[in-house]
């Protein structure tokens with residue numbers, strides 16, 4: 141793990157913590173000051189929260205209330221030069237954009253240790269596909285009528301779903317037969333795939349779960365396994381209720397869940 145390097149990167153606050161994974165104590169580690177900034181929704185940040193939480197990595201999970209964003213978006217120490225969230229501070233390092241933040245955290249937590257460049261690229265490719273082609277498409281569906289006035293939410297879901305599920309099947313086929321991409325412990329790609337499954341579950345609702353789980357058996361098992369990891373199960377209560385910043389998301393979700401998807405076998 142890279143935390144001694146992170147500590148030598150000029151961290152201001154050092155926290156000594158004993159990390160355990162199952163029954164095995166992995167290391168006594170020094171953590172710098174870590175702040176993850178996002179909104180009080182699952183959105184782009186839950187994967188990052190989960191990776192840090194599961195590693196037992198102390199961090200400030202800053203959830204900016206939406207109305208306060210206008211006052212913070214031009215502060216580069218908060219929103220970065222690209223003026224968007226999430227952003228991450230890790231000691232003196234500042235990182236913006238979800239995928240680069242994920243990659244940075246993965247490196248700092250040692251997820252890439254011992255892997256060659258192709259193996260790292262493969263893991264990042266699976267995470268990128270899950271995030272960009274599935275999660276962001278589902279978010280687009282939830283916001284379809286806001287982004288495209290006149291668009292119908294149910295029609296948007298019915299049109300998007302075949303491609304989303306096809307992509308998810310490709311992701312599912314990339315998962316290892318057992319355990320995680322990281323072997324005995326999950327790594328960033330595992331957290332991406334698990335959160336992608338959670339996003340699909342959320343949009344589709346519990347009544348349909350058995351129908352799409354059959355098409356995504358490895359992802360479903362992975363999501364269950366990640367959900368039950370001790371640190372994450374404990375943190376589950378603090379998980380934001382909403383996926384997006386849409387203020388009436390529950391209305392949109394209720395409408396989406398009542399879509400007739402029988403033509404798709406769902």
Ligand SMILES: N[C@@H](CCC(=O)N[C@@H](CS)C(=O)NCC(=O)O)C(=O)O
Pocket residue numbers: 183184213223224225226236237238239
């Ligand atoms: N490409 C960026 C997009 C970040 C982004 O657009 N974040 C949204 C929240 S999900 C945001 O900050 N919106 C406020 C704004 O753009 O003013 C990423 O993947 O992190």
